[in-house]
Amino acid sequence: MRIYKTAAAAVAVLALSATATACGGESGTAGDKPAGGEVYSGTYPVAANVSLDSPTLKAAQKRGKIVVGAKADQPFLGLEDTDGKRTGFDIEIAKMIAADLGFAADRIEFKTVDSNVRETSISKGQVDYFVGTYTINNERKKQVGFAGPYYQAGADLLVRAGEKDITGPETLKGKKVCSIVGSTPLREIKKPKYGAKTTELSKYSLCVKQLLDKQVDAVTTDDAILKGYAAQRPDRLKVVGKPFTKEPYGVGMNKDDKALRDAVTAALEKHIANGDYKKAYEGTLGKSGATYVAPKTPLPRS
Ligand code: GLU
DSSP states (O other): OOSSSSHHHHHHHHHHHHHHHHTTSOOOOOOOOOSSSOOOOOOOOOOSSOOOSOHHHHHHHHHTSEEEEEOSEETTTEEEOTTSOEESHHHHHHHHHHHHTTOOGGGEEEEEOOGGGHHHHHHTTSSSEEOSSOBOOHHHHTTEEEEEEEEEEOEEEEEETTOOSOOSGGGOTTOEEEEETTOHHHHHHTSGGGOOEEEEESOHHHHHHHHHTTSOSEEEEEHHHHHHHHHHOTTTEEEOOOOOSOEEEEEEEETTOHHHHHHHHHHHHHHHHTSHHHHHHHHTGGGGTOOOOOOOSSOOOO
């Protein structure tokens, strides 16, 4: 099991990430194929003649492709391999939505958007919608519209396999904990009650590297993400397994585009009901050991 195919690829990825950080966050990181065999990639029937009173959709139809923001270094959720192929649960969700909006997978342009630039990227119209472990909360709702929740995660801790002292967030006093800028778990772990020393980076894969290199003692973010990394390196990493926040995942889009939000909500409900969602889940995130829980429907309407 490995994160990068070769040492050279790892160096290239790190160099890419370093450049990306230097120019403000956005990047296209090439990861590797995740462990656990082939990750499921489905095709979904494409709706014809979609007509919506949505400025975002109208612009996408004119352009002939839909631009979707995603993560690139999260195994089983949103991963871009060295050939540029994207896989994972969030990628499947993005494809289901695109199909219902009239766009086949080859008419999706994926853009890698890191956590700290999600709100800007969405509100500036750099992406038509974003699917990437994106927690719905009131603060973000001031800038972004959300459809969902389509999944519920919780912040947890990733530690080295031999770790004995860190057994939950209450055991982090004086420990070095890595997380990423603009994420809700980082905000939580910075609370004085935990007494942790934080290392704040732009990508989770960089935090995982620091953990393997013993520069930090733990990585915190959603259990769904951490389980993917642990599944890649079960000999060296484990998830503590005591979630300490609630992270309901939503699809982010322009705050004022109500027609798009309603259409995305309907698409999510349709694919939950027809079994596409469960099949996608079991072939992606389910492979990292996260058990399937059917999302509650109907989803909230704005
Ligand atoms: N779900 C959390 C968030 O939206 C953490 C995962 C992420 O950074 O994408 O901030």
